[in-house]
Amino acid sequence: MISANLSAVFYLISGVLFILALRGLSSPETSRQGNFFGILGMVIAITVTFLSIGNFSTGFIHVLIFLLIGGIIGTFIAYKIPMTAMPELVAGFHSLVGLAAVFVAISAFLNPEAFNLGSPGNIKLGSLIEMSIGAAVGAITFSGSIIAFLKLQGIMSGSPITFKGQHLLNALILISTVVVTYLLCLTQSSNLFWILLAISFLIGFLLIIPIGGADMPVVISMLNSYSGWAAAGIGFTLENTALIITGALVGSSGAILSYIMCKAMNRSFFSVILGGFGATDQSSTLKGKEQKPVKSGNAEDAAFLMKNASSVIIVPGYGMAVAQAQHALREMVDTLKKNDIKVSYAIHPVAGRMPGHMNVLLAEANVPYDEVFELEEINNDFANTDVAFVIGANDVTNPAAKTDPQSPIYGMPVLDVEKCKSVLFVKRSLSPGYAGVDNDLFYKENTLMLFSDAKKMTESITKNL
Amino acid sequence: MEIDPFIFRLSIFILSIFIGYYVVWSVTPSLHTPLMSVTNAISSVIIVGAIIAGLSGESQSIFNNSSIFGFLAILLAAINIFGGFLVTQRMLAMYKKKKKNK
Secondary structure, three states: OOOHHHHHHHHHHHHHHHHHHHHHHHOHHHHHHHHHHHHHHHHHHHHHHHHHHOOOOHHHHHHHHHHHHHHHHHHHHHHHOOHHHHHHHHHHHHHHHHHHHHHHHHHHHHOHHHHOOEEOOEEOHHHHHHHHHHHHHHHHHHHHHHHHHHHHHOOOOOOOOOOOOHHHHHHHHHHHHHHHHHHHHHHOOHHHHHHHHHHHHHHHHHHHOOOOHHHHHHHHHHHHHHHHHHHHHHHHHHOOHHHHHHHHHHHHHHHHHHHHHHHHOOOOHHHHHHOOOOOOOHHHHHHHOOOOOOOEOOHHHHHHHHHOOOEEEEEEOHHHHHHOOHHHHHHHHHHHHHOOOEEEEEEOOOOOOOOOHHHHHHHHOOOOHHHEEEHHHHHHHHHHOOEEEEEOOOHHHOOHHHHOOOOOOOOOOOOOHHHOOEEEEEEOOOOOOOOOOOOHHHHOOOEEEEEOOHHHHHHHHHHHO | OOOOHHHHHHHHHHHHHHHHHHHHHOOOHHHHHHHHHHHHHHHHHHHHHHHHHHOOOOOOOOOOHHHHHHHHHHHHHHHHHHHHHHHHHHHHOOOOOOOOOO
16 A cells, blocks of 8 residues: 555656657657557556555456456457547547546445545535536536437438527526536535436537537537546546546647637637538528539549649548548559659548548558648649549538638638649539538539549549559 | 645646647647547546545445446446557557658
8 A cells, every 4th residue: 555645646647648648649750659658657547546545355356357348348449440430439439438437426426435525415515516517527528429429420310400499408408507516515415416417418418419410520529628627527526636637638638629620610619519500501502503514524534634644632531431442542642653743632620520530541541641731731732733633522622611701611711622723523423511512613614523432433543544 | 824735736737728738739630530539548547536436345345336336437447548549559550651762
């Protein structure tokens, strides 16, 4: 058994290691070392907890068994999951953190002596408030992430679910949590504690159902942030520095990512949360469909265009992930490079379903990360490029965001694809993207539409090169 | 007058938010997905609380009311820790630089 002071020092060390883990991600070279620091921090925290309890009897064995089962499941998932399913995986993991926070809070509420928080029915006021916050935020994270997971997995429709009085209902429920927490602190009644948990689960559910598929990057980042605040709340209850530091880090990390994603869509965080965006606006779509001429081509035309180009920029989007076309794409690019054509990749911050989604997929297909560029880095290059190859992206290339103040995506930073000499658009149909707006780019003189599955099209282009 | 220890914890919390703010802004956008999976893994340090909760029961009945929740939390957090760190590792291993003359 080690003293409380010594274990506090060790918790501090593991907190610092977690900071270093995030710091490592500032560049791919240092990132692997960063991950190692993270693992080390976790090992220290767990070991110190065992040592500070000093109970190596049957209970210890049970803990190890549960740890082992969880570890095996986690390892299995980590190695089996395809890279295209990362958004679902992260959403699923968030829900586990949320639920774990809820369980720890319940346990602390039922047996406060174990945590030095007083006795049942007479828990210290401060601890009770911290506990309630941790449990409530954890519950919101859990049910919210489950909904996000179901939407991403396609089990639940990605389109927003809205109903009359939704915002009023949410506001009322939110107020009721505060009231219940207040009453809970007055009476210490366990019934109120369960009610608080139930309401919080409901909030998470109601919060995410009105949010559409295109806003998923914001939602995942936001839930990431929540899981951090939940951990911090529990950290205050347990008076544990490692948890407080980690909670704060994760909380601010998720908040920053949500901010970046919102900015990349030119929308306020508030409007994303209120939801409803991405419901197909029928009137504008129908109006835009006035039989405008579209040039469509096949793989041979595309191969011909690219063979005669000297530079090509690839613009990947969610469609590439759906079609699992990243490997086929890399092969096509390899063939292009053999013909001395300069190829680079342009990635919009909200391409895909989570921040950095496209980068991971390209990395999986062995695309070197120094050929992949962010919006600001590459946007000026489109004007000097022969061919833009848009694969599975749509809204992020729509020039209406710059020209049409009526458009719902007006003001959103977009890739200036139309400035290229010619644009190749791999898409299954002319249907509008997730924002529900028609893309003028389809009807431009220099655009060639390639109507096909992204993977099949890329493969047959490679054959024709 | 003595300062409440809560204030110290609050100080750590606030300062960590600022550290997180600056550290995360310096993360390169191409690593945002690994950032999310690794933050996921480290927030599972909540397992510390779960272990305390699991071991809190009387020695005769380890599966009493409060410790069963602790054990469930250990299970969930362990899935997250192993899954989170390993999937991050797997992703980071894929980020490679351009090989010369290719």
